[in-house]
Structure formats: C-alpha cells, structure tokens
Amino acid sequence: LQNLSAIIGPNGSGKSNVIDSLLFVFGYRASKIRSKKISVLIHSSKGNENLQSCTPDGTFDLVEGSQFKVTRTAYKDNSSKYTYNGKAMQFKDIAKRLREVGIDLIHNRFLILQGEVEQIAMMKPKALTENDDGMLEYLEDIIGSSRLKIPIEKLQKKIESLQEERTAQLTRVKMAEKEKNELEGPVKGIVMELRIDNGIALCRNRLLQVEK
Numbered sequence: 001l002q003n004l005s006a007i008i009g010p011n012g013s014g015k016s017n018v019i020d021s022l023l024f025v026f027g028y029r030a031s032k033i034r035s036k037k038i039s040v041l042i043h044s045s046k047g048n049e050n051l052q053s054c055t056p057d058g059t060f061d062l063v064e065g066s067q068f069k070v071t072r073t074a075y076k077d078n079s080s081k082y083t084y085n086g087k088a089m090q091f092k093d094i095a096k097r098l099r100e101v102g103i104d105l106i107h108n109r110f111l112i113l114q115g116e117v118e119q120i121a122m123m124k125p126k127a128l129t130e131n132d133d134g135m136l137e138y139l140e141d142i143i144g145s146s147r148l149k150i151p152i153e154k155l156q157k158k159i160e161s162l163q164e165e166r167t168a169q170l171t172r173v174k175m176a177e178k179e180k181n182e183l184e185g186p187v188k189g190i191v192m193e194l195r196i197d198n199g200i201a202l203c204r205n206r207l208l209q210v211e212k
Helices: 015-025 091-100 116-121 135-143 145-211
Strands: 057-060 068-075 080-084
Touching: 015 057, 015 068, 068 091, 080 091, 135 145
Parallel strands: none
Antiparallel strands: 057 068, 068 080
8 A cells, every 4th residue: 555654563552642643743642642741751751750741743754855844832820832843833724734634634534543453344325324333434534525525505595495496487487378378368368369450440441532
C-alpha cells in the first residue's frame, strides 16, 4: 500500500507510546493518551523537579520543500499552547491546516489505533440510525464524500419543492385545458349564430338599397 506507515514490535516495545506522542501533538485530551492530566507528562525525575513545561513537536515533509512543524507545549497548570512553524496559533487553525494535507483530526481516519482494526471489521454494512456509524459511513468519511451529504440534502429538498410546484402548475394547465374544451362547443355555436346574423343584416342592407 502507498502512503501507509505501520508501527510494529513486540509487546512492551513502546508502540503505544509512539502513538500517544503523536496524539499529544495533535491536541488530544489526556484521557485519550492514557494519562489523567496533561501536566503529568512533564519530565520530573531527579534534578528536573522544577520543569514548568514540555514541548514535543511533530515535523512533516510531504514533498521536498514542503516541510512544516507543529508543536504543543504542556504546562504545570494543565494548559496547552500550540505553534505552527514556530508561530503561535490556535489549535483550530492548526487542525484546519493539517486537514488540508490529509490529517483529519475530526474523523481521525489518518491514524488507526491498536484495537480499532477489529472494530472496523465488525462494523455493520450501513448505519441503522443517523447517529450510528457503519462501513458505508466510515468509507464516506475516508474519501471525503460525507462532506457532500448536507449540500445533497439541501438540493434534494429544493428538487422536491420544484417538483411540487411543477405538479401544481400542471394541474392548473389541465384544468384550464378542460375548461377550454368544455367551452369550445358553445363558442362555435355562438360564432355560427353571429355569422348568420351578420349575413341577414347584410342582405337587409342590400335589399333596402335596391328598393331606394
């Protein structure tokens, strides 16, 4: 597979620690990285008891010349600050930039954690309710088609509205056509009577002219 990295090794070799370090830089809460609070991650061994923060970073190089670095600093008071290429930045802005290069922190499809493979394999083909996730929804998230769901629903509602309006207009046209057909016979009769009356009037005028 292209663009796939796997962290493998025997039990106790530190695989989960590597993943936890990535998740930390990506802004995950302490509970998601097997920790009670962020501050306990600060190194506090003998001789380092007074350290006030820790700052790991994640450096990415997609193609030559496109390298960027994300850092997260954790403080004793359990607060965090983030930088992007050395510039302080809100986490939401960093998440947006990461999403542009395929690291989606919202749906987390770029990183499969230990134990999630079995969960994926056990997924239902399709979610039974709107709040559930099935294999279809999972794949839609991966390929990005799920973001089109709301626009498609809006267009579908607009189509239904236009369809209802079209049906109403067609009904009016049919009613008008029916009234036209019903009036066609009487109108022809009236036109015929008018022609006869006009013919009689014309003949009378000619007769009067002859008598004069």
